[in-house]
Amino acid sequence: MAWDSKSYVNLGGYQVPKTVFDGMSPMERHKLMMSLRSLQKTKMESDQEKYLDDYDLLKKKYQFVHDAASENNSLLQKYYNSICNKYVVCYLSGYKEKKIGLRWRTEDEIVSGKGHMICSANDCDNTDLKTYEFLFRYDEGGIQKETKVKLRACMECAYKINYGEIKKYLKKKSKKKRRGGSESKSSSSGSKSGSRESKSSSRGSKSSSSESGSTRKRRNRR
Incomplete structure (x- = not known):
């Protein structure tokens, strides 16, 4: 029997309606493929009674059609091997x-x-x-x-x-943070020192200015 490839997905001779297959979650697809693989194995082992029970159950659930002509399709086994x-x-x-x-x-x-x-x-x-x-x-x-x-x-x-890896990353980050903090403190103390020098220079400048004014006063008296 010929099957419309656009309407069915061929899973090792089991033709599952494409609409059913596409609507499944990844877990549902996995379960279906593993169930069909188990069905194949049971058939090969000739446990006909168990095979027919499983076959009827799966057929009812997934609405598949069995196409014996394409049973040699090893898609189910390939899928199993790919995840094994x-x-x-x-x-x-x-x-x-x-x-x-x-x-x-x-x-x-x-x-x-x-x-x-x-x-x-x-x-x-x-x-x-x-x-x-x-x-x-x-x-x-x-x-x-x-x-x-x-x-x-x-x-x-x-x-x-x-x-x-997480512990290593956090440790490295913590070290970097501490190093950044010490550099910031050093920079801050340097700026305070510069400020003190600036104040000292300012005082010196005022002193020089007052000396200059005193000299001018003496000259005027003369």
């Missing part, structure tokens, strides 16, 4: 000592959106997130490896993640 080794879960209990633990997510966590749609911190469920990039060093089969990974964190957890 991209995001991590973090442990922040030692954040004040700059000790942040990172680990790869389990499959259940990937499917649920933990570390991607839900805060990366292991004990946080917030969903208002920003993305931070880290260099992740890990051991695989006795070999040390490193790769760039992403942390998705809420405001509170982001503070803990960046605690060391």
Whole structure:
């Protein structure tokens, strides 16, 4: 059967109405794609009873149409692979000592959106997130490896993640402020000293003026 590509989104053989797909939030799309991937896996494992139950449930919810001719489309698996080794879960209990633990997510966590749609911190469920990039060093089969990974964190957890940098910035700012204050005091005392010299000079000028007047008086008497 031919499908109008403008009306449907093809997700590995499951044709979801474009209007339904476009109206979903990122979390809803993630859940849909993970559900369809699970459906594919169940079908491949030939657990026909479970497959039919899940199929009917998802079909009712998302109004999709199954197009067996395009089942080879690996979009669902590509999506899974793209997020599999991209995001991590973090442990922040030692954040004040700059000790942040990172680990790869389990499959259940990937499917649920933990570390991607839900805060990366292991004990946080917030969903208002920003993305931070880290260099992740890990051991695989006795070999040390490193790769760039992403942390998705809420405001509170982001503070803990960046605690060391924030402290360093505040310390630097405080030093700069103290230095500026001492320079200001030095400048102020210099200006006071200049003022005293000016007053002294003024007195000297008055004294000279009075001497000059006295001399003129003596000459007139003569």
